[in-house]
Amino acid sequence: MMKQWGKTLTVLALVLLGAGGEADAGKRIVIDGSTTVGPLAKSFAAYFMKKYHVPVTVSESGSGNGAKSLINKTCDIASMSRSMKTRELDAARSKGVYPAPSVIALDALAIVVHPSNPVRTLTIAQIADIYTGRVTNWHQVGGPYSPILVIQRESNSGTQESFKELVIGKGIRVVRNAETQASNGAVKSRVSLTKGAIGFLGLGFIDATVKKVAVNGVLPSPASVKNGRYPLSRPLFMVTDGQPAGYVKQFVDLPKTVDGKKIVRELGFVSKY
Secondary structure (H helix, E strand, O other), X not given: OOOOOOOXXXXXXXXXXXXXXXXXXXXXXXXXXXXXXXHHHXXXXXXXXXXXXXXXXXXXXXXXXXXXXXXXXXXXXXXXXXXXXXXXXXXXXXXOOOEEXXXXXXXXXXXXXXXXXXXXXXXXHHHHHHHHXXXXXXXXXXXXXXXXXXXXXXXXXXXXXXXXXHHHOOOOOOOOOOEEEOOHHHHHHHHHHOOOEEEEEEHHHOOOOOEEEEEOOEOOOHHHHHOOOOOOEEEEEEEEEOOOOHHHHHHHOHHHOHHHHHHHHHOOOEOOO
């Protein structure tokens, strides 16, 4: 398994010297955006730095902030777990930025509960009812008589946007008493410690501390994402200003290489290529 670092990964001289070379002056890649794409971006960065001796900085401020950074020309690559919105595209073009998305992997929005929860499957309609407050107790969907704690992501999250689009519909509000968490890791931690909780995570963040729930009878897995059977699947993007060139193109194209595909698989995501 590729090693994952903390919230922000910055390549420093020690890494470059350990790779047996020095960075070319003035060459660096700045990435900002999705926490879901974060593990991929960090692992790609570590690989890229070792191979090409080019400094790469990866920040995880959310897909929305990644889009803003690209629009404001403060990053080379916006990592995003959703497509750019029309208003973001308009704002970019008004500043002479022309976003070009590249799919780097496929992902699933996995619905997760506490391991002790006996509920094994939910329909999309049932999940929507839970998140909009029409269902408030697990016994209403075949579980124990216990109130449901709804956990969502922050409004700037691409994962939140994808969930709303795929499950409850655009413009429909999540129940007011939903608890908001700032990252996939925070959602996973809260669900793992709370018997009545329900949340959603990117596929690469699932482990034994939470229980996956089948959606419409299908469990999220690399196979069910690849063959299109899992209904809450989505692509993950790296977005550049225009078609990438030079080192940025080499970085964005990493998922198409043998080593890149291996990194994607090792982190629990699904290769498109």
